[in-house]
Amino acid sequence: MQKMKKLKSSLNGDIMFDILSRLPVKPLLGMKRVSRGWRAMISSFPFIKSQMEKTGLSLTGFIFQEKFQWCSDDIKTVSHIALDSQSSKKVLHNVFDFLPEYVVILASCDGLVCCRSCFPCSDPSVYLCNPSNKEWIRIQWPWHKLNLLR
Structure with missing residues (x-):
């Protein structure tokens, strides 16, 4: 039974x-x-x-950016851990080196990553990029000055 x-x-x-x-x-x-x-x-x-x-989805790796509690500055290093069997399972740093400046990751969806310029900078921008093929677009961020005035 x-x-x-x-x-x-x-x-x-x-x-x-x-x-x-x-x-x-x-x-x-x-x-x-x-x-x-x-x-x-x-x-x-x-x-x-x-x-x-x-x-039909596949997970190829993890992209991450550390943030330290004791540090108020933006961390410039964006890292990647590959999950495919050919890689040696090591952490790769500066995976967004194809962008014109250092960035902070804001969000991601379906392989696309939204990020912004690291502060301080004179002309902050928002970037939408695809790390797998290194394509990206830059979006001007004119409203950042309004936030600084408040």
């Missing part, structure tokens, strides 16, 4: 796993609140890997 319960629970989990891993990410974030079991499953590495395979 105990074996039947385990088998039934396992089958239900497999079916739920398969169904949920086909859903887009945004609804899944809300579904993590359904139960502890769902949260554990949706947060698990096998689930995330399965969902990425089914949706």
Whole structure:
């Protein structure tokens, strides 16, 4: 009897796993609140890997920029950790060296990164860039002077 319960629970989990891993990410974030079991499953590495395979997404690495509590200045170094099997799993620094100046990361979405000039600078700008092909556009930031006057 105990074996039947385990088998039934396992089958239900497999079916739920398969169904949920086909859903887009945004609804899944809300579904993590359904139960502890769902949260554990949706947060698990096998689930995330399965969902990425089914949706055709691939994770190539992480871009990050540190910020130290004791330092109020902008940190100029933007780093990257590659996840592909050919890389030697080392941290690469200054991955935005294709931009005309040092930047601070503001946000990212679908591989595009929005960043701004490091302060202090005389002519601050906002950049929208794609680090994979090193394409970028510069957006003038004329309203920064209004913020300085307040």
